[in-house]
Amino acid sequence: MQTLNVALGERSYPIHIGPGLLRQAERLLPHLAQPRVAIVTNTTVGPLYLEALSGTLAGAGVEVIPIILPDGEQYKNWETLNQIFDALLTHRAERKTTLIALGGGVIGDLTGFAAACYQRGVPFIQVPTTLLAQVDSSVGGKTGINHPLGKNMIGAFYQPKLVLADTDTLNTLPDRELSAGLAEVIKYGLIRDLPFLEWLETNLERLVARETQALTYAIYHACRNKAEVVAADERESGQRALLNLGHTFGHAIEAGMGYGNWLHGEAVAAGTMLAAELSRRLGYLTDTDLRRIAALFERARLPVKAPALGVETYLAYMGVDKKVEEGRIRFVLLERLGSAFVTAEVPAEVLRATLAQTTH
Amino acid sequence: MQTLNVALGERSYPIHIGPGLLRQAERLLPHLAQPRVAIVTNTTVGPLYLEALSGTLAGAGVEVIPIILPDGEQYKNWETLNQIFDALLTHRAERKTTLIALGGGVIGDLTGFAAACYQRGVPFIQVPTTLLAQVDSSVGGKTGINHPLGKNMIGAFYQPKLVLADTDTLNTLPDRELSAGLAEVIKYGLIRDLPFLEWLETNLERLVARETQALTYAIYHACRNKAEVVAADERESGQRALLNLGHTFGHAIEAGMGYGNWLHGEAVAAGTMLAAELSRRLGYLTDTDLRRIAALFERARLPVKAPALGVETYLAYMGVDKKVEEGRIRFVLLERLGSAFVTAEVPAEVLRATLAQTTH
Numbered sequence: 001m002q003t004l005n006v007a008l009g010e011r012s013y014p015i016h017i018g019p020g021l022l023r024q025a026e027r028l029l030p031h032l033a034q035p036r037v038a039i040v041t042n043t044t045v046g047p048l049y050l051e052a053l054s055g056t057l058a059g060a061g062v063e064v065i066p067i068i069l070p071d072g073e074q075y076k077n078w079e080t081l082n083q084i085f086d087a088l089l090t091h092r093a094e095r096k097t098t099l100i101a102l103g104g105g106v107i108g109d110l111t112g113f114a115a116a117c118y119q120r121g122v123p124f125i126q127v128p129t130t131l132l133a134q135v136d137s138s139v140g141g142k143t144g145i146n147h148p149l150g151k152n153m154i155g156a157f158y159q160p161k162l163v164l165a166d167t168d169t170l171n172t173l174p175d176r177e178l179s180a181g182l183a184e185v186i187k188y189g190l191i192r193d194l195p196f197l198e199w200l201e202t203n204l205e206r207l208v209a210r211e212t213q214a215l216t217y218a219i220y221h222a223c224r225n226k227a228e229v230v231a232a233d234e235r236e237s238g239q240r241a242l243l244n245l246g247h248t249f250g251h252a253i254e255a256g257m258g259y260g261n262w263l264h265g266e267a268v269a270a271g272t273m274l275a276a277e278l279s280r281r282l283g284y285l286t287d288t289d290l291r292r293i294a295a296l297f298e299r300a301r302l303p304v305k306a307p308a309l310g311v312e313t314y315l316a317y318m319g320v321d322k323k324v325e326e327g328r329i330r331f332v333l334l335e336r337l338g339s340a341f342v343t344a345e346v347p348a349e350v351l352r353a354t355l356a357q358t359t360h
Numbered sequence: 361m362q363t364l365n366v367a368l369g370e371r372s373y374p375i376h377i378g379p380g381l382l383r384q385a386e387r388l389l390p391h392l393a394q395p396r397v398a399i400v401t402n403t404t405v406g407p408l409y410l411e412a413l414s415g416t417l418a419g420a421g422v423e424v425i426p427i428i429l430p431d432g433e434q435y436k437n438w439e440t441l442n443q444i445f446d447a448l449l450t451h452r453a454e455r456k457t458t459l460i461a462l463g464g465g466v467i468g469d470l471t472g473f474a475a476a477c478y479q480r481g482v483p484f485i486q487v488p489t490t491l492l493a494q495v496d497s498s499v500g501g502k503t504g505i506n507h508p509l510g511k512n513m514i515g516a517f518y519q520p521k522l523v524l525a526d527t528d529t530l531n532t533l534p535d536r537e538l539s540a541g542l543a544e545v546i547k548y549g550l551i552r553d554l555p556f557l558e559w560l561e562t563n564l565e566r567l568v569a570r571e572t573q574a575l576t577y578a579i580y581h582a583c584r585n586k587a588e589v590v591a592a593d594e595r596e597s598g599q600r601a602l603l604n605l606g607h608t609f610g611h612a613i614e615a616g617m618g619y620g621n622w623l624h625g626e627a628v629a630a631g632t633m634l635a636a637e638l639s640r641r642l643g644y645l646t647d648t649d650l651r652r653i654a655a656l657f658e659r660a661r662l663p664v665k666a667p668a669l670g671v672e673t674y675l676a677y678m679g680v681d682k683k684v685e686e687g688r689i690r691f692v693l694l695e696r697l698g699s700a701f702v703t704a705e706v707p708a709e710v711l712r713a714t715l716a717q718t719t720h
Binding site: 078082085086089090092116117118119120121142144147149150153154155156157319 | 438442445446449450452476477478479480481502504507509510513514515516517679
């Protein structure tokens with residue numbers, strides 16, 4: 001097991017990474033304010049891991065309220081959030097009752113937002129069971145739901161008390177979701193960690209083969225990079241925006257294709273290629289750089305070509321993106337491999353030319 | 361005009377109190393992050409004050425998005441909150457667009473919660489137009505909505521950048537709502553400020569007559585008391601609970617009578633009399649003390665007798681209250697006039713006897 005501390009003053013918390021953590025009551029107990037928790041999971045993850053986690057807690061004298069939600073990004077909405085509130089109120093969950101998110105990013109976002117809002121804030125623990133959630137959604141405190149007019153438009157910054165990333169849970173993850181998680185792992189190398197990017201170029205097949213040691217290393221270094229960024233900029237005013245490499249394009253892809261058809265990580269991979277292409281057109285990256293990025297994504301079995309939605313559709317979806325400021329779109333670009341920056345100085349014609357390339 | 365600073369570190373903000381503030385752009389402008397705001401109001405307050413406030417801002421070059429909601433506690437729910445989100449997204453409100461709450465406590469709670477959640481947090485200004493909102497809901501950062509299973513169960517702690525309490529807006533307030541606000545004003549005297557309680561005993565009729573100077577004095581001292589409590593305990597772990605004098609009973613009254621039938625302040629007045637009666641039965645207050653409290657409420661035209669809901673109904677509604685901890689109910693009691701304390705040591709039979717008195 002490796003442990004990383006996310007340094008956020010009085011909101012600091014540990015991330016434990018490694019195999020078998022679901023069975024270790026001693027990891028959870030010190031963080032519970034009362035011997036009562038609600039475990040929020042879904043109909044896919046519940047049958048696989050709810051009994052194990054509940055058993056660990058019940059064996060330590062902790063009462064468990066199970067809350068099982070439908071599975072899928074299309075359920076990341078108010079109706080599903082309200083199912084959590086209904087269950088908490090029906091079971092008279094109190095201000096010291098801890099909410100545990102057992103599942104992927106959707107479960108983490110829903111549960112974290114429910115914890116932020118229920119009685120104006122109750123304790124919250126993340127037990128992410130997908131690679132994407134382990135390296136991304138469980139670090140940084142972003143929680144929330146989608147709105148018909150925009151993804152992640154309603155939410156809160158809310159930190160967990162603890163994150164348990166049990167690498168054993170990745171053994172049941174579908175290949176496509178493992179790949180989607182690798183998109184975010186590769187992102188950390190691209191934006192701020194060239195040595196990690198080079199480690200990935202050497203070891204990517206070990207991750208695809210789900211070797212525990214390689215996974216633990218990759219999750220640790222992805223989380224370390226994200227934790228460093230978040231610690232410096234908890235409320236996303238400055239460098240935290242760099243984490244959104246590929247996301248402005250990616251959100252447009254997800255929205256344009258209909259939420260749930262492209263996985264978030266798949267959209268980020270194709271979106272990152274658009275951001276890289278934009279960086280190349282503005283003179284930052286070379287053709288060789290782009291080939292290195294594409295090769296990594298392809299070895300991770302990720303799409304490198306964005307769908308041909310049409311330039312205007314892309315622009316429309318990008319216009320309601322949260323990264324809009326004073327009506328101008330801010331882009332995360334790569335100045336070289338291992339270093340990203342934010343700019344609002346992208347000429348409209350270069351953006352259009354980049355987007356037009358998706359139709360070729 | 362009087363100004364009070366609420367000291368909460370980097371979340372500190374000023375409260376301006378006095379006549380004519382809606383017309384003073386210079387109070388608002390320094391607090392706007394961009395020259396664009398959304399004013400959230402309702403169908404009662406909008407026709408009275410929206411044009412004045414919009415005009416003040418538009419005259420200073422600020423773009424205004426008006427959002428007009430239905431009026432009433434029964435609309436303090438997700439559907440109404442979502443009307444705010446719909447309008448913000450339709451108008452492409454950004455992270456620096458300030459939300460201004462123009463109205464009473466319901467508008468303040470809804471708008472504050474919308475500001476806390478929209479894009480995970482946007483700036484927020486309170487322009488409370490009821491006495492209750494000026495002395496209570498605009499100080500302390502509590503925001504939220506009701507749930508069918510409990511009042512204020514979903515929400516956030518979220519501080520405004522500024523509060524403008526324009527005493528002129530109280531001239532259009534219905535008598536019953538002015539009285540409801542006085543219930544909270546009297547509460548501050550009861551829980552921690554005997555000199556203010558004595559000032560109220562001397563000046564209550566001036567408040568009922570809506571004398572600007574008396575209102576400014578009373579609002580200032582109510583807010584000062586609340587600000588001192590909140591500054592010491594922003595997240596309601598300790599002494600902030602004292603602000604809930606009468607509220608555990610009051611919430612049961614509001615719920616038991618059907619939300620919207622008793623005003624919050626009316627329920628707090630009758631609930632405070634129950635808390636005072638419980639304090640008397642436990643040996644803290646004298647019959648004379650109770651008569652002094654009842655006399656103040658009656659001069660403010662407030663109910664001093666709680667409705668005969670039945671003991672079991674009261675207990676049931678009190679059981680899901682947020683002030684429940686480990687299954688025990690914590691009560692705010694008066695140890696004497698001007699001093700309150702919290703206890704979980706209330707014998708069940710004394711509580712039942714107090715509640716049984718409501719049926720006589």
